[in-house]
Amino acid sequence: MKQALFTSAFLFWALLSAAAAEEAQVRHVLDGDTVILANGKHLRLIGMNAPELGKDGAPDQAYAMAARQRLSALVQGQRVSLKFEREHADHYGRLLAHIVLANGQDVEQILLNEGLAWTVAIPPNIDNLADYLTAENQAHSAQRGIWSEAAYAPKPVEQLTTLDTGFRLIEGKVLHQARRRNIIYLDLSARVSLVVASSDWKKYYRGKPADWVGRHVIARGWLTQYKQRLHMRVPHPAMLTSIN
Numbered sequence: 450m451k452q453a454l455f456t457s458a459f460l461f462w463a464l465l466s467a468a469a470a471e472e473a474q475v476r477h478v479l480d481g482d483t484v485i486l487a488n489g490k491h492l493r494l495i496g497m498n499a500p501e502l503g504k505d506g507a508p509d510q511a512y513a514m515a516a517r518q519r520l521s522a523l524v525q526g527q528r529v530s531l532k533f534e535r536e537h538a539d540h541y542g543r544l545l546a547h548i549v550l551a552n553g554q555d556v557e558q559i560l561l562n563e564g565l566a567w568t569v570a571i572p573p574n575i576d577n578l579a580d581y582l583t584a585e586n587q588a589h590s591a592q593r594g595i596w597s598e599a600a601y602a603p604k605p606v607e608q609l610t611t612l613d614t615g616f617r618l619i620e621g622k623v624l625h626q627a628r629r630r631n632i633i634y635l636d637l638s639a640r641v642s643l644v645v646a647s648s649d650w651k652k653y654y655r656g657k658p659a660d661w662v663g664r665h666v667i668a669r670g671w672l673t674q675y676k677q678r679l680h681m682r683v684p685h686p687a688m689l690t691s692i693n
Contacts, residue, residue: 470530470531470532470533471530471531471533472528472529472530472531473486473487473488473492473528473529473531474486474487474526474527474528474529475487475524475525475526475527475529475548476489476526477525478517478520478521478524478525479491479517480499480501480502480513480516480517480520481499481500481513481515481516481517481519481520481560481565481566482494482497482498482499482516482520482560482566483543484520484524484548486544490543490544491541491542491543491544492531492543492544492545492546492548493539493541493543493544493545494546494547494548494556494557495534495545495546495547495557495571495574495577496547496557496568496569496570496574496575496577496578496581497557497560497561497566497567497568497569497581498566498567498569498616499512499513499516499517499520499560499565499566500512500513500516500565500566500595501513501615501616502514502517510600511595511598511600511601512564512565512594512595512598515565515594516560516565516566519559519560519563519565520556520560523550523556523559524548524550524556527550527551528551529548529549529550529551529556530548530549530550530551531544531546531547531548531549532546532547532548532549533545533546533547534546534547534573534574534575534576535573535574536573536574545574547577555577555580557577557581558577558580558581558584559584561581561584561585561588562584562585562587562588562593563588563593563594564588564589564591564592564593564594564595564596564597565594565595566595567585567595567616567618567669568581568582568584568585568687569669569670569688570684570685570687570688571684571685572649572652572653572684572685575685575687578685578687582687601617601618602618603618603619603620603667604617604618604619604620605619605620605621606619606620606621606637606638606641607621607638609641609672609679611674611677611679613672613679614671614672614673614674614679615671615672616669616670616671616672617669617672618667618668618669619637619641619667619668619669619672619681620665620666620667620668620692621637621638621641621665621666622637622663622664622665622666623635623636623637623643623661623662623663623664623666624636624637624638624662625662626658626659626661626662628647628658631646631647631648632644632645632646632647633645633646633647633650633658635658635661635662635666637666637668640677640678640679641678641679641681642678642679642680642681643666643668643680643681643682643683643689644680644681644682644683645658645682645683645684646684649684649685653684653685653686654686655686661691664691664693665691665692665693666689666690666691666692667689667690667692668681668683668688668689668690669683669688669689670682670683670688
């Protein structure tokens, strides 16, 4: 009986994994982390964020074009395997997946290892997080790509203005913590807060929010402005590092 149950469970997960992967052809590379498939659908790579290409006359960020060109060299016109996780699309309607080449190489891992992107952990799509952090750490240690660029060094919160929105690394000391409407706030200054949903804290973080008060931290993520304040969502501890 136990053997039958084990076999059934194995077959179920095998079928689930097969259903979560499919083949596709890449028609066009938009930037270092987004492609258009042959069917016209846009796909955002899971687990990494590349520098932004300039829009509306703004200049490209450092290594943005290098990331796009490298991704294009890897996948443009190629048939690739798409590996999906729990969430298959984002709020923009883009597909969310990993891209695996015909030789079995993970595209995100290649870009991270070459210093052309940062690792990001956006639950629930975090299956490859450990591998991606390893690839990023190798690039960081070797000072490859973005890790050699002074503009990408963590910015002290005292130097931030309301114009400093978008993806970036920031650093500061956690001065205060509060919980409001199932959201945890770690305040780095009077106008800069790190934000974690209580459900994400319970699932991924260890200890209590109060344990972080007094710690010097480096956070990565997207800064957004609201009522002259800056918020950065850090849903997973991989996005928040204590450095003391």
